[in-house]
């Protein structure tokens with residue numbers, strides 16, 4: 156029994172030491188060009204879903220209509236386009252240089268048109284830690300959070316009046 160216990164303790168120490176050496180000898184990628192670590196994407200996604208899945212089922216309290224798309228487009232253009240792209244324009248230098256890469260959310264990309272609107276709302280409100288995705292809970296009103304989320308849900312079928320705002 157004692158031998159097993161000693162084995163477990165030594166095993167844990169070796170793992171901790173290996174982890175420390177991996178980081179301190181520069182094994183951990185820190186440049187944005189570096190590849191993701193093994194399991195990094197899986198664990199980050201798992202943690203995000205564990206945190207938000209209970210809350211994302213809520214429907215939008217605002218309707219998906221033209222006035223809300225227009226308001227959402229103004230929010231998008233001012234706050235989001237620098238990372239998530241403008242309609243018909245190439246990716247910004249900021250977007251190109253970030254890790255993880257901010258997904259382009261306007262057509263021809265699919266963006267989040269197939270996500271629940273509550274999931275997009277959650278991400279915009281709370282942000283995603285250690286990714287560069289800001290949380291807007293302190294800088295946008297609740298209505299604006301829903302408006303920009305509705306805009307992104309319908310990004311592939313927006314009325315003609317909304318599109319010029321997304322090109323700016």
Ligand code: HEC
Pocket residue numbers: 230231234235236237238239253254255256257258266267275278279283286287288289291303304307
């Ligand atoms: C400084 C850059 C930056 C800004 C500004 C920014 N985002 Fe993001 N956003 C990111 C990054 C990076 C990710 C990817 C996070 C990840 O990989 O988990 C992201 C992820 C997202 C996602 C999840 C996409 C998916 O496929 O699941 C949504 C939705 C989103 N952002 C919406 C917005 C909205 C709306 C705004 C403006 C109100 C905004 N973002 C502003 C960097 C940014």
